[in-house]
Amino acid sequence: MRPLQGCRRQGIILGIVTLCLAAGWALQTQGGVSLLVPQPNINATVAQNILLSVEYSCKGIVSIEWKHVSSWGTNKIVEWKPGSYTNISKSYKDRVNTYENGSIQLLNVGVRDAGYYVVTITEELGTNIYGTIVLTVYEIIYEDLHFVAVFFAFLTAVSAVLVCCMWFCNKSVHLFQNKRDKLKERTAEEIELQTIEC
Secondary structure, eight states: OHHHHHHHHHHHHHHHHHHHHHHHHHHHHHTTEEEEOSOSEEEEETTOOEEEOOEEEESSOEEEEEEEEETTEEEEEEEEOTTSOEEEOGGGTTTEEEOTTSOEEEOSOOGGGOEEEEEEEEETTSOEEEEEEEEEEEOOOHHHHHHHHHHHHHHHHHHHHHHHHHHHHHHHHHHHHHHHHHHHHHHHHHHHHHHHHO
């Protein structure tokens, strides 16, 4: 009886080892794609060029897809296999550059480009991994800058007028004081002459 129990134990141990190896292989296959998003939040201004940077690693062949999700809807930007084909949407035809590491560059961004950018890396066996980048686009309002420039010019002109008025008042006061002093001197001389004559 004992030899049977030993075989049974060895069979169970062998089964567990086989199961662990199979699970490890399955996890390794699913974990064969990894994705790094170094800058998940990007702030930009209108007309700026933006790099949506990612890095993936995979043992097999992958396809890469980028989508833009915003309040205006979801748009597919580009799909490609590195070294093979690149399929860029019509609305992004002259505005997107693709890179081998999975990154894309958006040229001349506008306010409507703000939103979520979702990258999907799909391994040839069907395993997907996702990454998201949030892009915020700020608009430079030139009317505000124009208003500030005009207001600054107005303040400068007012300051110049005030400085000229102060200079004119100062000169007038000095001229008046000089005339008053000369008048006092004449009056004093006349009084002295009158006292001498008397």
